[in-house]
Every structure is written in structure tokens, then in C-alpha cells.
Amino acid sequence: MSAPVNHSALTLKVLAECSVTKARACQLSLPHSVVDTPVFMPVGTQGSLKGITPEQLENSGCQIMLGNTYHLGSNPGAELFDKVGGLHKFMGWKRNLLTDSGGFQMVSLVALSEVTEEGVRFSNPYDAKDMLLTPEKSIEIQNSIGADIIMQLDDVVSSTISGPRVEEAMGRSIRWLDRCIEAHKKTKTQNLFAIIQGGLDSRLRTICLNEMSKRNVPGFAIGGLSGGEDKNDFWKMVTLSTDFLPKHKPRYLMGVGFPVDLVVCSALGCDMFDCVYPTRTARFGTALIPTGKLDLKKKGCAEDFRPIDENCSCSTCRQFTRAYLHTIVTKETVASILLTIHNIQYQVFFCRLTVIDTCGFYLFLGTRGGNINIIIII
Amino acid sequence: MKFSLRSVSQRGGRLATISELGRHGDKTVTTPMCLVFTQAGTIPHLTNDMVQKLGKHAYPVHLPLPLLLESHEILQKYSNGIGDFLALKHHLLYLSVQDSTIRPPEGFNEKSFVSLWGRSGRLNVDVDKFMSVQEAFKPDWYQALCDSDAGKVGSRKRAHKSVERTLAYLDRCLEKHKESEVLRHSCIFGSIEGGSVAEERELSAKETAKRPVAGFVLEGLDTNGPLDSVLPLCENGKKEIIQSILNELPDEKPRILHGPLDPANILAAVELGIDIFDSTYLF
Numbered sequence: 001m002s003a004p005v006n007h008s009a010l011t012l013k014v015l016a017e018c019s020v021t022k023a024r025a026c027q028l029s030l031p032h033s034v035v036d037t038p039v040f041m042p043v044g045t046q047g048s049l050k051g052i053t054p055e056q057l058e059n060s061g062c063q064i065m066l067g068n069t070y071h072l073g074s075n076p077g078a079e080l081f082d083k084v085g086g087l088h089k090f091m092g093w094k095r096n097l098l099t100d101s102g103g104f105q106m107v108s109l110v111a112l113s114e115v116t117e118e119g120v121r122f123s124n125p126y127d128a129k130d131m132l133l134t135p136e137k138s139i140e141i142q143n144s145i146g147a148d149i150i151m152q153l154d155d156v157v158s159s160t161i162s163g164p165r166v167e168e169a170m171g172r173s174i175r176w177l178d179r180c181i182e183a184h185k186k187t188k189t190q191n192l193f194a195i196i197q198g199g200l201d202s203r204l205r206t207i208c209l210n211e212m213s214k215r216n217v218p219g220f221a222i223g224g225l226s227g228g229e230d231k232n233d234f235w236k237m238v239t240l241s242t243d244f245l246p247k248h249k250p251r252y253l254m255g256v257g258f259p260v261d262l263v264v265c266s267a268l269g270c271d272m273f274d275c276v277y278p279t280r281t282a283r284f285g286t287a288l289i290p291t292g293k294l295d296l297k298k299k300g301c302a303e304d305f306r307p308i309d310e311n312c313s314c315s316t317c318r319q320f321t322r323a324y325l326h327t328i329v330t331k332e333t334v335a336s337i338l339l340t341i342h343n344i345q346y347q348v349f350f351c352r353l354t355v356i357d358t359c360g361f362y363l364f365l366g367t368r369g370g371n372i373n374i375i376i377i378i
Numbered sequence: 379m380k381f382s383l384r385s386v387s388q389r390g391g392r393l394a395t396i397s398e399l400g401r402h403g404d405k406t407v408t409t410p411m412c413l414v415f416t417q418a419g420t421i422p423h424l425t426n427d428m429v430q431k432l433g434k435h436a437y438p439v440h441l442p443l444p445l446l447l448e449s450h451e452i453l454q455k456y457s458n459g460i461g462d463f464l465a466l467k468h469h470l471l472y473l474s475v476q477d478s479t480i481r482p483p484e485g486f487n488e489k490s491f492v493s494l495w496g497r498s499g500r501l502n503v504d505v506d507k508f509m510s511v512q513e514a515f516k517p518d519w520y521q522a523l524c525d526s527d528a529g530k531v532g533s534r535k536r537a538h539k540s541v542e543r544t545l546a547y548l549d550r551c552l553e554k555h556k557e558s559e560v561l562r563h564s565c566i567f568g569s570i571e572g573g574s575v576a577e578e579r580e581l582s583a584k585e586t587a588k589r590p591v592a593g594f595v596l597e598g599l600d601t602n603g604p605l606d607s608v609l610p611l612c613e614n615g616k617k618e619i620i621q622s623i624l625n626e627l628p629d630e631k632p633r634i635l636h637g638p639l640d641p642a643n644i645l646a647a648v649e650l651g652i653d654i655f656d657s658t659y660l661f
Contacts, residue, residue: 319465
């Protein structure tokens with residue numbers, strides 16, 4: 001076990017390491033509360049998990065959630081956050097927040113964006129106003145929002161793209177990291193993470209890793225993945241990054257993901273994950289269970305008087321049967337809420353159990369992950 | 379169920395307490411009282427943990443039958459009743475025949491059955507099916523099957539039919555209710571029909587009052603009758619109709635008026651002598 005390393009707004013304590021894989025269990029102390037890693041972070045883009053109150057989120061075991069700089073910067077805007085005193089106060093969330101810089105929107109809103117060295121210009125389809133998001137502007141908005149972890153603005157390209165654009169984006173991300181570090185005003189209360197880019201090219205990734213790890217940031221994210229690329233390429237980039245990144249700083253793998261990916265990437269040494277999957281799929285009537293997925297719309301659920309998961313202690317599973325949920329799923333908003341609560345609790349606890357601190361990773365695979373058979377050749 | 383008047387105003391408004399609520403032990407409720415409207419068994423947009431925060435105000439829950447009817451067979455298999463199925467068993471549950479937020483088309487009720495409109499369309503419900511539903515659902519209070527389609531405004535013939543049929547349904551429901559072991563803790567409410575025809579309304583009220591019901595529902599004043607909207611109570615002679623009904627009803631039983639009433643109209647209705655409302659206005 002390594003001694004805890006202290007940056008002024010973050011402490012990472014490694015509690016246990018797997019002797020076979022690169023998995024580790026840690027305690028990440030952030031300004032608002034402690035987070036047990038590996039941690040799954042649900043996504044509340046507009047400052048809330050759709051349909052869930054902060055209290056319900058807290059009860060489901062969530063210790064840290066995401067908000068989005070581009071969306072919150074447009075609405076309600078940084079000025080309002082300054083007046084209110086930050087997003088924590090605005091939404092009534094006592095635990096931790098992480099804001100993405102707006103970088104991913106370069107991919108998701110690619111049709112509405114234009115990237116230059118200066119920054120990225122977004123045209124807003126709702127009010128036809130332009131927003132120029134520079135590294136400085138992104139940090140400024142994130143400083144106003146006040147999240148415990150903030151992300152650099154990176155130049156993000158889709159993982160399915162190859163060619164010189166990938167190298168351009170990687171180089172620019174390094175330069176933007178420096179600009180972000182320079183612009184960041186609240187180092188005592190907010191942790192700025194760097195984001196490793198380089199696409200699916202090990203040479204580019206290595207350059208980026210080399211350069212970014214020279215900067216004194218409290219944590220690193222592995223970006224530019226989880227965008228539809230071949231899994232075989234994906235694992236390689238993840239493990240390359242975790243081999244290189246310092247052990248005493250947290251590693252955040254952005255945009256991951258499905259339960260299988262959480263297991264594998266924990267084994268590859270990642271500590272933090274985020275994904276819209278569990279919450280989005282809940283709104284479409286699908287619950288996450290140990291054997292995979294349960295589609296509550298299916299007729300088979302109509303007379304099934306068991307809860308979604310008999311071993312789950314979430315408020316949904318404690319009160320309701322699959323049969324009841326079948327009657328309301330996709331028809332009543334309450335169904336979205338009930339399934340979201342279950343899926344968040346399920347995914348958060350699933351992720352935490354990927355590494356049982358004293359017993360190690362393989363015990364997890366034997367007890368909880370028993371249905372997963374994975375062979376990885378790296 | 380025991381309805382105890384505590385005070386009555388000169389104009390007819392009353393304050394009361396309802397006790398002996400069957401399976402709810404020594405809980406009591408006071409009237410005027412608002413029933414919390416549900417749709418397909420959920421309070422719209424609120425999960426139960428959020429509902430708990432409303433405290434005692436969310437205690438009496440209104441379950442309109444139309445969107446729940448499709449779950450009849452499931453509830454029969456489930457066998458623990460609708461309260462348990464919906465995780466609302468600690469609430470006082472009242473099952474009404476129609477849903478004020480769904481406006482059914484006129485002309486689809488027949489002599490032996492009433493049409494209810496669920497998600498997949500029209501469902502015909504006769505007394506046997508209706509009582510089978512009550513036995514599967516096991517509500518605390520329920521409105522007896524009724525025909526609230528009184529035809530066009532002023533039409534005496536159809537209004538009279540709605541009164542006759544409703545009384546016939548009520549009598550058969552009461553018979554089956556009496557024989558039912560499962561429903562021994564449940565209370566049955568009779569419905570006052572008759573559309574906009576004063577004489578029919580009086581007849582319905584007089585006759586229903588003779589039956590051993592726990593209370594009364596003033597029907598056909600919300601979406602399901604020729605009087606369209608309940609609001610405002612002072613227009614179109616609605617106030618007079620309500621008054622003429624209440625004159626025929628005994629004081630010592632509660633009166634329910636369904637439909638979207640805003641606070642001003644609730645006060646007007648309370649003054650006339652109505653005891654129980656629902657929260658469809660919010661919806």
C-alpha cells in the first residue's frame with residue numbers, strides 16, 4: 001500500500017491492490033465527501049439526474065455525480081452560479097460533483113461545432129446564439145459551477161476517426177491543458193484533471209501520457225474512447241494508459257460503461273467511471289440485474305411477483321414487483337424514476353464490489369461476476 | 379365506517395370526523411377531505427418516498443378504476459389486494475368507477491354493463507365483473523357500479539335510465555357485497571345520477587338514500603355528464619342541482635364530489651355541504 005498523497009483538494013489512499021490484475025480499492029477524499037473507488041458516477045447533465053431528487057440519489061449510495069459545463073453554461077449560465085454560490089447549493093446536493101469541460105460535446109454535437117486553436121464554437125439550436133468555448137472560458141464556467149473535480153477542455157475526436165486529425169487533437173489537448181492550469185482559480189477547492197488523448201494509436205497515446213504526466217495535476221482521465229471503436233483496440237489503449245499513469249493519482253476512464261466494461265477496466269487499473277447507460281436505459285424500461293438486463297416491457301414480467309433483483313436493497317426492489325412495474329413502464333413517469341433509482345444503486349454497488357478491499361479481485365469474479373467469461377490478449 | 383358530524387354551518391357546510399376505518403385500526407380522518415388522485419395506481423410523477431413527505435395529507439388515495447381494470451387478472455393471482463401491489467397499503471384506498479381526467483364518449487353504456495375506457499380501449503363491465511374486481515382489489519371504500527351517461531342536456535329519458543340502471547346496479551352490488559367475506563371491511567358508496575334533470579336527481583337521491591350505503595357520490599357533474607365541467611359551481615344551475623341532491627341525503631353520511639375544483643370552487647362546494655374532493659385539479 002502506498003502512503004496517501006495530498007493535493008490540496010484531493011487525497012487518494014490505496015487500500016488494497018490485487019496481486020494478479022492491476023485492480024485496486026481506494027479511498028478518494030474530496031472537498032464534499034469521501035468516495036470509495038472503483039466508483040461509478042451517474043450523469044446528471046443539466047444539474048439533475050432526470051426525475052430523481054438529490055435525496056433519492058443520496059439514498060441510492062451515489063457519492064459523486066456529473067454535470068456538464070456546456071449545458072449548464074448555456075442554461076442557467078455561470079453568472080447565476082456565481083450569485084447562488086455554485087451548483088451544489090443550486091441543486092441541493094451535499095456530496096461530490098464532477099463537471100466535464102464541454103469537450104465531449106465536440107463529438108456529440110459535431111454538426112453544431114467548429115474547432116480552432118482558440119477554442120470550440122458551438123451554435124445553440126434553441127436560441128441560435130453562438131458560444132465560444134475556450135480553455136479559459138471552460139475553466140471559468142467550471143469555477144462558477146464549483147464542482148469538486150473539473151476537467152480540462154480537450155480537443156476530442158471520435159474514436160472511429162483516424163489520420164492527422166487525431167494527432168492534431170492530441171497535441172492541442174496538451175496545449176489546452178496548460179491553458180486550463182493557468183486559468184484555474186480555485187485550486188484549493190477544485191481538482192483539475194488532465195485528459196489523455198491520442199485516439200487508438202499507441203504512439204500518440206504514449207506521447208500524450210509522457211507530456212501530460214509532467215504537469216502537476218491531481219488526477220488523470222483517459223479520454224477519446226468508448227465511442228464505438230472495436231473493443232480489442234479499446235482495452236489496449238486503457239491498459240497502456242494505466243501502465244504509464246502514476247499509481248498514487250486517480251485514473252478516470254470517461255464514458256464507461258456497461259457492467260462488463262466496469263469489471264475489465266477495474267482489472268486494468270481504472271478507478272472512476274461515468275456513463276449515461278444505466279439512467280438512459282431505465283427510462284426505456286430496462287433494469288440492470290446480475291444476469292444482464294431485464295426488459296420490464298416484456299410479457300413475461302406481467303405475472304412475475306418478484307422484485308427486479310431479490311438481493312437488491314434499493315427502494316424500488318423493497319416495495320415493488322416486476323408485475324407492477326410492467327403495468328406502468330414507459331407509460332407513467334414514476335416508472336422512469338423507480339427504474340432509475342434501481343439502476344443507479346445497482347451500478348454503483350456493482351462497481352464498488354469489483355474490488356473487495358481485503359479479498360481481492362478474483363473473489364469478486366467468483367461470486368458476483370460469475371457469468372462473465374472474458375479472455376483478453378493484450 | 380363511522381361518520382361523526384362535529385359542526386354544521388347555517389348554509390350547510392360541515393366539519394366531521396370519520397373513524398372505524400376497517401383495517402386501519404384507530405386512525406381517523408377529518409372532513410372536508412381531499413383524496414389524492416392517482417393514474418394507473420401512481421400519484422402522477424411522485425414516487426412513494428416523495429409521497430411520504432406530504433404526510434397525513436396524502437393518506438386518502440383515490441384510485442379511478444379505468445386504467446387499473448387491465449390488472450384485474452393479475453390482482454386475482456397476486457391475491458394481496460391492490461394496496462399491497464401498489465405499495466400503498468398503509469393508505470386509505472377509495473376506488474371510483476370513472477376517471478375525471480378521461481372523458482368517455484357518450485352512448486356506450488348498455489342496460490347490463492357500463493363502458494370504461496382504459497389504455498387499450500373500451501372495456502365492458504357488468505356487476506359480476508365489477509364485484510369480482512372489488513374482491514381482487516380489496517379497497518377500503520368503493521363506489522358501486524353506476525351509469526353516469528345521462529345523455530344530452532335536458533334529456534329526461536336518458537337521465538331517467540341512468541338513475542334506474544344505477545339503482546339496479548347498486549342493489550346487486552349490495553347483495554354481493556353482503557355475501558362477500560373478502561369485502562367485509564370495505565365500504566360501498568352509492569351514486570346520485572340524473573344528469574341535469576332536477577326531478578331525476580331528486581329521485582336518485584331519495585332512492586339511493588334508502589339503501590345501506592356508507593356514503594354518496596354526486597355523479598355526472600365532472601367530465602362524464604352533460605354538465606361538462608364542474609367549474610364554476612355558480613353557473614348553469616349546478617349549484618341548484620347540488621343543493622337539490624343534498625336536500626334528500628341524510629346528514630350523517632359523507633358526500634363525495636369528483637372533478638377538477640380549484641380552491642374557490644372547493645370552498646363553494648363545502649358551503650353547500652360536500653365533504654370529500656379529489657386532487658384532479660392539480661393534475
